[in-house]
């Protein structure tokens with residue numbers, strides 16, 4: 001295990017294991033206090049100051065929560081999802097800014113494009129977090145160099161820092177990216193996973209929430225090392241089958257693979273015509289109705305999306321699809337409708353159509369605090 005400083009990240013220096021050729025190398029990147037950093041980047045006068053992104057604290061009487069805060073604000077004890085009234089008490093002179101999600105989405109789009117352009121398998125998991133499968137790099141050393149390049153590119157193009165974890169599996173890569181924030185790079189090589197995880201509190205494992213943490217504590221389990229030392233039968237008795245992968249992880253087996261998928265989820269709606277049609281007006285009006293329906297589904301899920309796909313099934317069940325990725329995440333109906341129309345026009349070849357459909361993918365749910373704010 002080692003941590004490599006590139007642009008002055010916080011670092012740990014732990015003995016590295018022998019240089020093995022790993023089967024899998026997964027990188028997890030997480031932007032540092034993303035919304036706050038983006039605001040500081042566009043308003044340099046905020047640099048070095050405690051900045052809180054959230055609703056107006058109204059001198060301590062405001063409702064709502066802080067979405068993100070700068071590291072300077074964290075020094076006062078302010079945290080994400082904390083009520084702004086409490087944040088105000090902790091630091092009345094902090095600069096409270098309303099969130100500008102459209103802007104953050106645009107910056108996120110650029111960041112994700114940069115990561116995607118590396119050509120490795122890519123998986124975006126939130127507005128400021130993504131995985132890359134760097135297994136084709138062939139060695140952790142090569143992966144670390146690439147991570148350094150990514151950090152430099154993100155810094156020079158967006159003026160933003162990130163924290164990166166590199167490990168043989170997704171779960172450990174995510175835990176590692178959180179290990180040294182901000183601006184950290186933590187590498188956990190195969191064979192070091194167990195030693196890396198052992199001292200960490202169990203709530204560092206993604207998916208172990210407050211409730212599970214309490215149950216574990218009742219069994220005397222505080223750290224991942226305690227978890228590893230616990231008989232699997234005891235865990236099965238308390239948690240059921242879910243305990244299997246948790247215990248395996250504690251023992252150093254991170255089996256979570258990176259599967260490229262369309263984001264958190266995709267949504268689709270389609271219409272089969274009563275009789276096959278080649279009437280362009282009818283096709284277009286059906287498509288518009290589908291755009292309304294699929295946008296409604298997106299709203300119902302409190303999601304935004306980035307990719308629009310139109311499907312046409314012609315007579316004889318020949319099916320064609322065409323996709324386009326929007327410039328940035330959207331929760332609005334108009335870009336979805338316009339993009340669908342464009343795709344249909346480009347794809348439609350005049351034959352009789354049996355079915356049309358629209359699918360929205362690369363969907364993501366904004367942070368819970370965004371919903372609290374009603375945005």
Ligand SMILES: [Mg+2]
Nearest residue numbers: 030031032128
């Ligand atoms: Mg982040």
